[in-house]
Amino acid sequence: MITLTIGRPRLTLGLDEHQRVDHDTHVRLHGELPEITADDLVVLAELGALRGCGGAGFPFARKLRSVLRSAFRRRTPARVVVNAAEGEPGSAKDRMLLQRLPHLVLDGAELAARALGASEVVVGVADRRVPGADEDPAQESLRAAVAERRSPLVFRMVRTPHRFVSGQAGALVQAVNGGAPIPPGEPRRASESGVAGLPTLLSNAETFAHAALLALGGAYRYSSVGTSEQPGTILLTVGGSVVVEAPAGTPLVQVLHMCDVSPGQAVLVGGYHGSWLAPDAVARASLSREGMAEVGGALGAGVVLPLSGATCPLGEVERVLRYLAGESAGQCGPCVRGLPALAESFAALVGGGGEPESVLTAAEVGEGKGACAHPDGSAVFARSALAVFAEDVSTHALTGGCGRPVAGELPLTDEPADRRARLHLDWSRCDGHGLCADLLPDLVLLDRNGYPRDRDVLVPDALVGDAELAVRMCPELALRLRARG
Known part of the structure; x- marks a missing residue:
């Protein structure tokens, strides 16, 4: 993992000399963690205009106040949760923090726990363990950091599947509570009822790292870079x-x-x-x-x-839309029916058929009615692609394609272990009968000339039997079922 810095390092201080900043080095670089009250932490967060860095951008000070009010009203203790599950396939920043700068994250979490009177900090991480290994480097670093700190607080690590929706706040709370790591079916505020039903301060790893910088260096120093509306790095x-x-x-x-x-x-x-x-x-x-x-x-x-210019942009977008449809929690209509329809409507554009209006219509299905933000966020992605790649849509409609392969430049999460089969097409044998598309309508898409559009298709475990039948039935013996390498 490569880490670069523009200007003077703040969060990444020490990485020019150390692969991992241990606790002694961390204290030498940043100083000892100060004792501050909940009110002081709220003021610091306000002065630094600190917002969540996981996607929603919710003001950190408002979260703190909400948890404080809930705990006071209910006369219950609070909990603190660090979300480092990072469901986004293209994101590595929270993982980098845990692996190389764990004490900055834990400092912020400990500050919040002390201020809220919480006795425990939970850190949610994506389960990226390699088969045969006990832990991945980020989890090993986190365990080592807890031992180095010798804190009176309890730090607990909770693993979640490395899936898109598992990084959502509600999904992490459910996982910590022993439930399925998917968003709850109805909106819930962690500040009201989170871990064990208690008021919970939940934010992502980078947010807690920023909170630590504010407390360790002060608001004036923190705000000396950045913009007036968004100080810091x-x-x-x-x-x-x-x-x-x-x-x-x-x-x-x-x-x-x-x-x-x-x-x-x-x-x-x-x-x-x-x-x-x-x-x-x-x-x-x-x-x-x-x-x-x-x-x-x-x-x-x-x-x-x-x-880059070497790949088909519409094909790349379709890959991601199919991935997003597959990452659905499967608990509401907009996800179960809407996202596959969105992916299919975009696939029609890639093959030279279909209309942009069909994509827009599919994107509107269930808008604002999903059990979480997944359907709406996926619709934003699809609409944006239509606007930016409008010329490519026209080119595909006129000629059936753009002549560029789908290089797979947009990263996707590794498939789970039960999705190891791939259906491979031998172009030299295929004669365009289309029987494979009839047998596997959810996997094999034909281009405008009647040939399978993709040479290599991932086969979900539930469809392996159907894929085996397609291999046996192919008149030209052009299909092979391979184990995923």
Whole structure:
């Protein structure tokens, strides 16, 4: 994992000399954690205009106040939860913090726990363990950090599946409470009823790291960089693997230049619930909430994904829409029916048929009625793609494609272990009978000439039997079922 810094490092202080900052080094760099009251922490968060860095951007001071009020009214203790589950496939910043700078995150969580009178801090992490290994490096670093701190607080790690919706706040609370790691069927405020039904302060790892910087260095020092509306620095994940710390307000093109990447056809900002920016918008965009809003975007989860000119943009968008449909919690109509319909309507555009209006209609189904923000966020992604890649839509409609392969440049979460089969097509044998599409309508899509559009298709475990039948029935023996490598 590569970490870069524009300007003087704040969150990433020490990484120029250390692969991982242990507790002694952390204290040498930042100082001892101060004792502050809940009111002081609220004031610091307000002075630093601190908002959640996981996507929603909710003011941290308001969360604190809400938890304090709930705990006081109910005469109950509070809980603190660090969300480092990071369901976004293109995001690595929270993982980087746990792996290389764990004490900055734990400092912020401990400050909040002390201020709220909480005896326990829960850290939610995505389960990315390699088969045969006990833990991944981020989890090992977190366990080592807890031992190094010798804190009277209890720090507990909870693993969740590495899925898109498992990183959502409500899904993490359910996982901590022993339930399914999916968003609850109805909106719930963790500040009212979170872990064990108690008032819970829940925010992502970067947010707690910023809270620690505010307490350790003071609001004046914290606000000496950034913008007046958004002081401090931000963490971005560029291209799925490079984490960049930059002052808020930094031009997007400066970040891309530092990472030695071109804006290409467009840049996706904010993750898979975010928006595409055309090259002219990229040239004007600055990395703050206000700066991104001016060009029609949003920082979201801090994901920046440039798309090169070597890949078909419509095919890339379709890949992600199918992934998002597959990541549904499966508990409401807008997800169960709406997201597959959205993916299919976009697939029709890729094949040269269909109409943009069909995509827009599918995006409107159940809008604002989902059990979580997943359907609406996916619709934002699809609408944005229609606007930015309008010329490509026209080209595909006229010629049936753009002549470029789908290179898979947009990162997707590794498939779960029960999805290991792939259906492979031998183009030299295929004669366009279309029988495979009849047998596997949910997997095999035909182009306007009647040939399968994808050479390699992931087969869910439930459809392996149907895929085996398609292999046996193919008149030209053009199909093979392979184990995923």
